[in-house]
Amino acid sequence: MGYSVNFFETHAVSAPSIGNRETQKFTTANLVVSDYYLPYVNYSVLQNPFRKFPYYSAVNVDGNHFHKLKREHIFEGSERWLKDARIPAESQWGNALYNAEKNDFDKGHLAKREDVQWGIDAEAAKNAARSTFYFTNAVPQVSKLNRGVWKSIENYILHHEVVKHNMKICLFSGPVFSADDPEFLKTVNGEKVLLPYLFWKVVYYVKDGELHRAGFLTSQQREMQKKRIIKPVSRSEEAVRATHFNAFKDAETYQVNVNFIEKLSGLSFEAAAEMFQSNDPERIILSRVNVRNVSNESVQMEAQANSMNLTL
Template sequence: MAYSSNFLKGHIVNVPEIDVIEEEKFKATNFSVADYYLEYANYSVLQNPFRKFPYYTAANIDGELFKKIKRGELFSGSDSWKKDDRIPKECQLGKELYSSLKSDFDKGHLTKREDVQWGHDIETAKDAAISTFYYTNAVPQVDRLNRGVWRRIEDYILHHEVVKQSLKISLITGPLLLDSDPEFVTKVENISIQLPTLFYKIIYYLRDGELYRTGFLTSQKGLLQKRRIVKPVVRGDVLESNDMFQGFKDAETYQVSVPFIESIGNLKFTEAKEIFKDNTPEELILDAIDVRSEESIGTTRSRSRSQSRSNLKL
């Protein structure tokens, strides 16, 4: 079963809506948005055929039915990534990107393998996990981000909240695909590719029968620039554009309101209550979340926020 909007009892969490500008791009090329909405096991994806990366992935996660499966149990050898035959090959990026010159980045899962690794039996969970190894579920992420802070956020959400407390959540994840994204230094099959710098996660969950949401945002802009993976950007052209999950270490640095994510992106998300609110100016938030160096990410602090932590639990 793919992503279900009524997964959380008594509430509807729809997949995000793209804005009018993005809709016009589809109309101008005679593409149908529906053709690029791809359903997998326990999650779905909307692929952006123009940027060749997904707008978002939407996953349902059931902590009670989670199955513990090691990555090595899924494939006989190394991970097996592939393109999705349901959409044109040229509308997705695979080996031609991740094996190209200066591709000093990982294939970063958007919907994490373990997130959908659930079901009533082990085989169902395995099939779901394997279905995350499509390039439509991947974006280029510098290892320091993919294996560092973003991994810690993912592990915190799944293991410290959802599985531990047998919760059900709906999780929306993606890159913010912006016009200001820098170009990869290497052309891919003679085409210039803009690499995403900002990544978000929005968690929907129930508390006392009511629907809540919370958002996380992180950036790899500084790492891409430092490692010279992207072309230099002229200064001035660069974008300067609470709840139970606040127990994550340094959550105050990476946690943002969902309206903030909407304000700098091209997506609209299902409304829900939010405990976390922050009126910090946009440029301060974006500056604070940027993973700028090889220093320990765990020591990052927002200049504009209190050093105190909020550890709200169910």
């Protein structure tokens, strides 16, 4: 029911594993990592009980069985976000955070509603879509990030690749947790909240019988500062690993080698071929130009009446 490792049948793709530092936190707190791996419909999440946000979502996307549903048709009335009763309520942020003063951010779905919106019929797809409305599947994201280029990439992958070509993909998304993360201006239930500002996405697909992967990274730090929803950011020695991303233009999205995401996030991903080999992140550009193909498989592809240079 949740994420399937054998979704491709010919290639197994395991969900990312957390590093020793995070594993030790569970051990110290007498917690079991697997208790926080939560299956939903067509996806799973691994919840970080210490930050109260998910480490990542792991999604199977099946374009051949996709059903198009409008958001307002998912629920009767307004949408409802829930805490997951399978883990302690104090291990997940909820309405208290998103209704707090100065909360000028969205509930950013990690597993996109439409990505899981597939099944044997429309009712099954609707049930899957509803299952994405859990706080364990959300991280605060400013609107410029949640509705901008990041969303364009999500829509491109789903509609222009997966659904259009009846593809299957495995899609992982998550924040980078760092000691350098800024603090929300307000406390919530007497607790301070550290807001992640880096987000990553890794997509796996099968091409010519070979397993491939592609990685993307984006930031919202400066946008949060402009909106004045965070306290002034201070760096710590522990967070030096993330500082070299700070120079990139905020709210733009970059294609990166998945190894780069592993270094930032501390996660380990399934090995696979990558067309994008550069160690330098490449900015993904949206512009109103015609689609054109390049010999090295770096392609300018249409997305929402614009184009993106992605390497797949």
